[in-house]
Amino acid sequence: MALRAFAISTKTGIGAAALVVGLILAAICAVLTRAEFGSGLGPADWSAIRFTVFQAAISAALSSLLAIPIARALARRRFPGRGLLVTLLGAPFILPVIVAVLGLLTVFGRAGWLNMALSDLNLPTLSIYGLHGVVLAHVFFNLPLATRLMLQAWQTIPAERFRLAAQLDLTPRAVFQSIEWPMLRQIVPGTAALIFVICLTSFAVALTLGGGPRATTIELAIYQAFRFDFDLSRAAILSLVQLALAGSAALLALWIIPSVSMGGGQDRPRQRWDARGGVQRIIDILAIGIGALFLLLPLGAIVTRGLAGILLTPASVWQAAGTSVGVAMVSIAVLLVLALPMAGWIATAKRGSVEAVGLFGVAASPLMIGTGWFILINPFADPIALALPVTALVNALMALPFALRILVPPLRDTVQVYGRLSQALSLTGWPFWRWVALPRLRPQIGFAMGLTGALSMGDLGVIALFADQDRTTLPLQMYRLMGSYQMEAAAGAALILLALSLGIFWIFDKAGRMNAEA
């Protein structure tokens, strides 16, 4: 039966979408007014562009390739702690970048655990700064994401295929070629494309581990042009380059990016008869062991080092923590006001194109939006005074695409299943949201709120452009401590930041699920 979906008014949704597009377009226009194209791109700018693309490509390739053996091992082994490990694979998503960087420095840094061990063995030590540091951090963040996506894909292979393979007594190699390789050929390009796009707009990693003429991303170059040279024209031109690059990559990738499922359902390994041999067992143990170590060592380093440093954290850290929590809460509120009406519009619209509106936020880099709004605000007010509201707003925009991906599918189901009943009872507009959509979507709304809160809590982006000594968030305060070599205090701040990010995520996610109807 054809359903005329007038349970949800599309006006507010279109309004919210227009507001998002307007905010971003206003920033782009502001940037355009300041860009003096006569100056063009200097050699340093070209090298930033080259480095951005190069590191993103290597990070995407490494993350995707290394994820294959780990996902394969997780897909066909059961062992105690497997569920926990799969859950932990989701953690880097809400882990503040700066915290992870400190963890990586503790393990791989100049005086880190790895180099200590190497020098004890009289081997040459490694440097984490520059290209390999940036790539290392990107792999740390995206290997778990890639692993989850592939594990998901592995689990979509029907169990009957493996049963058939066992009947035919196929060798592990033959199983790989006939069943797993065709699946990988579909999933790997999309995964790599997604990671490539994510790494293109990387800022905090490049800020802490990159820098210098040979390891500067475009995003970092915008920051430097803005902050150190106050060269608005160069910042503006770089912003446009970033927009064109990340925007076109995001649009291209949109067609091949796999859908990211955040939920569970990955706890059940398939019974596999081809994986019983000793060699297969060793391969899997190595893949899981090394993968888990790579993920867990930096996390463990943060906790141990943080516990030692927590008493050394200055009062400014606690103050910044309070500010950050406030910014995160405002971000969550802004996100809800934007995402819910937009989700309502998208869920009732004919499928397709409107979903791209949410991706607009991905293509536009946070620093570009920040630069644009700085230029817009400057003639009327002191942009620094508005640092925190702008940060909260930009954080909400960054979380918007993820929130829409979480909210739209269940809302679409709700409209399909309960749309007629709602119409028959005149439940339209606010009563529909109040009595049908919000209660039905509570788990997803809680999840989206938690995700936004954690992302905002850990974000080190726009705030770095605007902030002064008085207005700072916890990630920025932590970065300043690291910059002045107060590493113990920074480690204490990292632990607080970690606890707050995970805590905010956990509280909202839990509140959403509590007493929720299936």
Next chain:
Amino acid sequence: MLKLEQAVITQDDFSLRADLSIEPHKKYAVIGPSGAGKSTLLGALCGFVPLAHGRLIWDGRDITDAAPGARPMTMLFQDNNLFPHLSVMQNVGLGLRSDMRLTADDMAKVESALSRVSLADMADRKPGSLSGGQQSRAALARVLVQARPFVLLDEPFAALGPALRNEMLDLVQQLVTETGAALIMVTHDPKDVARIADEVIFVANGIAHAPEPAKELMDNPPPELREYLG
């Protein structure tokens, strides 16, 4: 009186023509082969399926384009008649006020409807913790409080066992007799027709025929209906 005038309902390459009147206080059975358009006919009456041509007139008023909630009818679907996240009381209350601002008077109506269907002690339960029969009765309680002049049933009891199903049909019959509403129900079963209906609307080959008295029609069916009844 509810009149479908020269109505044509089209969906993709399916089309159904109807030109018929439904009188208050009578009970109608809609029968016909599956896929003939029985549910589509009810959907069109309720406003879920637009009319491609023709008009829907109620007591002289044109309600062809009225929203489903603004029509003089209430419908029970095959499934999803209750919101699973709301209590029985809230589900019934939504029939009175879509913003749920129930006055003391409204609350009294809800409670009396719930006692009428023997669910007074289940008011705070969620539908998921009720049996199939209790869920049907909760939906009927809402039909009661809505007190619309036409009650449409699109086989809401199809998933119940035969005895329970008959019990529900009897309850529906009592309720519409008490409230004076007209009943329009889709069914596959000639026994339902004999049990309940005053008139029969036969739907086949793209036409919803005008109602005819149930007894005469079933005793002496035209060829098409004879073929369907077997």
